[in-house]
Amino acid sequence: MTADPADARARFRAGHRVPTAGWAPGYAQANLIAVPRDWAYDVLLFAQRNPKPCPVLDVTDPGSPRTALAGDADLRTDLPAYRVWLDGELADEPDEVTGYWRDDLVAFLIGCSFTFEAPLLAAGIDVRHISAGTNVPMYRTNRPCRPAGRLRGPMVVSMRPVPADRVADAVRISGRFPSVHGAPVHVGEPAALGIADLATPDFGDPVEIRPGEVPVFWACGVTPQAAITASRPPFAITHAPGHMFVTDVPDHTYAV
């Protein structure tokens, strides 16, 4: 790992394929979804109507791999892993997408809850997937997003186990970061979200839940990928879940 976001991106660009939780602590991370210009309004409206899972941090100009979140970055190469989608089906999971890029692609950078993990750690709250060295567990829920144009789909959540007496602190700390998912959407009771078994996440890896800990669920920027599956746009590129774009933006920028 490295503490420097540009160095992190350089390592990913060189082919290092790893989940990014814990990388460049103190810097915001972002989800990626890129679609043809013809679908960009639907994605932006879907995000506007579902701001909790889809808080938009930046939108690129058509065809450009540049983002205001990191001046020297190239969105086609600087994430550790990508997913390429054809008609809503996962077609490839490459390390870079230069060959797939198109002149009409508009990329959306969406806030990621990894951004408030450094403040959680600073408050003495263990972030289990970081201490375990695994990817964060993520789950499809039974909560439909508000549809927008041709896009619909369920909300996806990430889960972190939190000691019962620190749940209020985790709510308060993450709640200060509304543009990177903010406060949890659900605390405890996974069945009420339609999650049958925490040990089998839909994305990422399971984590241990210790005695006295409660599963806490945050809205997740993988939600657009669930919408791709449900709505079948002809083409899309996303990050691979947990393998985020590391920005140059300090996390305190998003604190309110």
Place this chain on the structure above:
Amino acid sequence: MTADPADARARFRAGHRVPTAGWAPGYAQANLIAVPRDWAYDVLLFAQRNPKPCPVLDVTDPGSPRTALAGDADLRTDLPAYRVWLDGELADEPDEVTGYWRDDLVAFLIGCSFTFEAPLLAAGIDVRHISAGTNVPMYRTNRPCRPAGRLRGPMVVSMRPVPADRVADAVRISGRFPSVHGAPVHVGEPAALGIADLATPDFGDPVEIRPGEVPVFWACGVTPQAAITASRPPFAITHAPGHMFVTDVPDHTYAV
């Protein structure tokens, strides 16, 4: 005036033409901009890139005059005054726009600072244009918005004089409402915003500034109208400045 938002809309629908500050206190008010579907992405992206002046509360489906902010309302008739724009020029200021409406129009409802005026009044801070019974003064500034697609233009601000010892309270109170412009963008020093004379606002009416009061400036939802003038889309419908859409949404819904 009336305290009931549906009654307010009924009176405006019947032809009552009046600025809406102070109407239905406790309910959010909204700016309107409707553009052809072909321009909707530019407007939504402009709003995403300029969230302080353009916080989006709702976006309608093409052609629909219905909004989630007030189930029984008709956006074509229920505002007290409208503006119709052709190629960036003001073409009409009618009381209703049924005859101008088009099947491809997408309407954006954008947060309005009138929403936090009730909390300001409740804190004992006089809102001058309400006590004077006039329209709020609004000014074009020298601050460019971040362009989006074909849209560009300067930020517009509203101004309220606040006693120097209550400025911090006004900041704190309005800051709790980020989706209706939130905290001020500028306090004092109008010349630094490019405002030469507070007595001659670009929109609305001037207000008295009493000794010991400071002019406080909030980002304003008339900003899209300045963008229409600068960017000249072929067609648009907006509210007339200060003549807002009164919603059924309690203002505390937007408090954080």
